[in-house]
Amino acid sequence: MSGSATLPPDVLAGIKLGFFEECEELLSELEAGLLALKRGETDPEIINKVFRAAHSIKGGGASFGLAPMVDFAHQMESVLAAIRSNQLALDAQLLGLLLRAADVLADHVRAARDEGRVESASAREIEGALIALVAGDCPAGEVSNHEPAEGKPTAAVWSDSETPSPATAQERIWVIRFRPHASLYASANEPLFLLRELQYLGEVRATVDDSELPSIDDLVPEDAYLLWAISLTSTADAQEIRRVFEFVEADCDLEIVTDQEGAATPVADRNHPTAGSAAVSKQPDSPRPSISSSGIAAGRSTPRLSETIRVDVERVDRLINLASELVINHTILAQRLAGIGSAGTSETELPLDELHQLTRELQNGVMAIRAQPLKVVFQRLSRLVREVEAVTGKQVNLVVEGESTEVDRTVIERLIDPMTHMVRNAIDHGIETPEERLASGKTAQGTLRISATHRAGRIIIEITDDGCGINRARVHAAAWSRGLISGDAVLSEHEIDELIFLPGFSTAKAVSELSGRGVGMDVVKSGVQALGGRISVASYPGKGTTFVLSLPLTLAVMEGMLISVCGRSLIVPLSTLLETIHPKLDAIRSLGAHARLLSIRGEHVPLIDLGHALGYLTEPAQVKGVILLVEDDAGRRAALLVDDVLGQQQVVIKSIQANYRMVEGIAAATILGDGRVALILDVNSILLSHGRWSAPVEQRLAAG
């Protein structure tokens, strides 16, 4: 056998990686199609699309020898094929099974990617159910059609699948008579190529018999008049020889016998090959020129390929960093020009303005590359809902809105855990069992609605269930028994609802299999806050509960207010800033030695001297400068006393944790227009812990 062109391992690995990415897309198409069917859509193209997705996963997987995944995809495909051909009726129960099968298929794909296995009992159960469906629905004879005869894919596909002929194989002389029909030519087959192929098996001598060739006037070009007599000296068996002709078996008369068997058949005159044999008796050309660049071929005009490309996230992040640096450089340039007095002149102002515009556009454009639709998160949730349904026996209709809303991928990644927990909670604690629901006059099936919208430069996600609502009496009692509130505390309904966000709070009577994983709503809340987000809850007894998340679109840039405190420049996130006030001494009240309150429109808020809070000053300063009224994620307000407010600007967020460590009071850092580093305040922690830190923040940073 001729040596096979084997791909370099890294090329193969790259294709395999691409395959798993493609699988993710196919899996979402598969699920989207099944969900559309569940919604009652009847377009026949939907089931075709679902079928194709399963088929493509199977086909690609087989190319890499990923047997368990391919087997499972095959069972799904068989069921889908039966549905397509109306052998199986698609009812709600079957759809449920297919949806769960889609989840298992996703597990298989991920297991194959991570070189693991899917071992769960439910996966086996679902595979069994699929097999039973097809086996039970088809006549016995047809079942075998669904077996992948060539494709019970086994291990490595790239090894030679041919078993080498045994060394003991005898060389024999075969006599082959080959008479093509007209249909052979019609399918663009060419006898000479087949004769040439025979040379891979051994020595070929062929004669062409043109005795049936009519005169040129009677010749029909599409018709077949020639026949060949071939002698082949080879160790190959008849089956191997027949394989050469497999494409044309139905398009020719073919007779393959050994010399002895074919004694009666006139064998071609070996000494006088005719023109027909001359064409095939030379040695075959080297079939494999050396490796060529695949790039040339890939770069050819491929109209639809260019619509999407896959890019390494690191490359995009590098672009984002560069665009951010450009913004900073622009600011530096503008300030330098102002410094030498050439700002504001028409020679520099216009180009500088344009540079500013272009830089911003470039930055926005690059940020947009990283944006991903929330679909990525929501799709996981729909699977989660099915799993929780299965465990709790509750019935839930998941309604998703705004899944095409785009957010930066870091936000997406970090949303998955909090969202997962909230959905689990909503079904486990919120939505009642079908019996309970029917008893209270509701439909047996509960509804969980998840929606996403853009609002004022942030993303708002609402999770609403139509369950029983928060049991306030129980929440209040639980909070009290855990010492989270005092017994005589008088709380509004809303304040009671918000108690569920307190650390250490859990109302579950017993740790349930689903929600009770040691993760409470406090962890959800801190996860959301770590994203620069806020969470709130509204509950209506007997009617349901709504959680509202408000998140920034990106974690890479933010609008900030540049302030100065004790000669340092700091950034206050604009999202926390309510207003700036010039202080009037008579609005400030002292409480004890250090505590001061600012009275503003009848409301008293604590006054925090930022220089003191951050450890720049040992004692709070006299009230001067400017006061910033800020509000943190929890709605707590405070007045921050600062020296000066320098202006609003968009800043590029540089993580401190990566280089130092988490420091209370500071969320991150940024680089200012003049190249100096400015710290970005963490307003939440300042409001919670003011006055606790004695060393300046920079020292605490360095101590890390």
Next chain:
Amino acid sequence: MTNKKLILTVDDSATIRELLLSELSCLGYRVTQAEDGIDGLEMLSVEQPDLIITDITMPRMDGIRFIQNVRGDERYKATPILVLTTESDPDIKDRAKRAGATGWIVKPFDPQKLAEAIRKVTA
């Protein structure tokens, strides 16, 4: 100018297209790609490949209809067409042959099978 043969691959799976691209490049062919039958016909209006390799199950226009369309075009009467198939069902091969396919490649294919199938149908 290169005198390498040009092959059009038509498959809705990017993975299969990539595999074919790498293998065929290794075998010394130039490759142009299409995602389904309609896309493939578009490619044929701008390129004249020496060989076409096409999948059967595809959205918009499947392989069978694609082959019928190709054979209906005078320029491509004699262009060899290999179909990619994972189907064990001989019916698929028959249907492809009736539509005008020259031969087939059974997935999963190894480089040798691929090279062999191409040799059998090209000069």
